[in-house]
Amino acid sequence: MQGINFVAIDFETATGKHASICEAGICVVRDGEIAETRSWLVRPQGNMYSYWNMQIHGIRPNDTIHSPEFPEVWAEICGYLKDIPVLVAHNAAFDMGCIRHSLELYGMEKPDITYYCSLLAARRLYSFGCNSLDYLCDQFKIPYGQHHRAGDDAEMCARLFLREIKDFGLCGLEEMKHYCGKL
Template sequence: MTDKSDINFIAIDFETATSKRASICEVGICVIRHGEIAETRSWLVRPEDNRYQYWNIKVHGIRPHDTEDAPDFRQVWEEIERTYLDEFDTFVAHNVPFDRSCLHHSAELYRIHLPELKWICSLQMARRIYSFGCNSLDYLCEQLGIEQGTHHRAGDDAEMCARLYLREINDKN
């Protein structure tokens, strides 16, 4: 059994306005301290030019009028970095390649220096320890009886990912 005091991470999720990875329109985090949910937050983000594509809106429901007065990614990232990254260096995401590339492309666009971060993928872990035919976040949560929020809203997805990863840690042991 894993010692809960050793389980500290931030589950993170990004929603994008277009097919470009640097078009983040919402960021969600779920902070896990000592194996327990300490906080879940989300920020609407004004993507560059506040431009959206139809299919992205169809997925998450966020529209240009929702983000026209929102902070840009630089402002949101500065808050995340200032508030959380002195304490945490591990991000958990469901499909790390997507979320990590959103962060890296946005950091490049806004000329942000990113700290060294460790990434853990709840999707890859699910594929290793479960034998479901589908490994989407919402499906896994449904199958495992994990509390769900609104899928494709960043704060809810970050919390669902955190809950899933905590379950995976437990099931792996």
């Protein structure tokens, strides 16, 4: 898949607020191959967590008390986006909302980035009754680590999106224009 380059991204939040990121994960894809997967624990503002969010991802205030806040982690992520200014997320509306709200919270500038949504593509391409990331990965035997941990979910998303491109019979990201937007 020469020329297929993107950064799959995933966030976990500490509360129901989009700007309460407590973990960020990325998976870098170069020429259609997984090149690198990373994740960062992030200290949300006030390091406050809701019971329900902790039940989903298992991250607790003690895990992030000494972690960097969003601006520091975002600066590292932007280092990857300089070379590949294309994001992919499963349910991109959520993840792009996390970025937008966090940038606003910290008074940071919004970069010019294109994003694609693997969930929207899955809904169009497949006829499963469920299109959750873990369900789709199970259907296609895409390996994954711990669901609802940002690095693992970012890599699952990257592998799913590569499968979707293949299943659509496409040659490049520009052909996925129905599933993209601007940050």
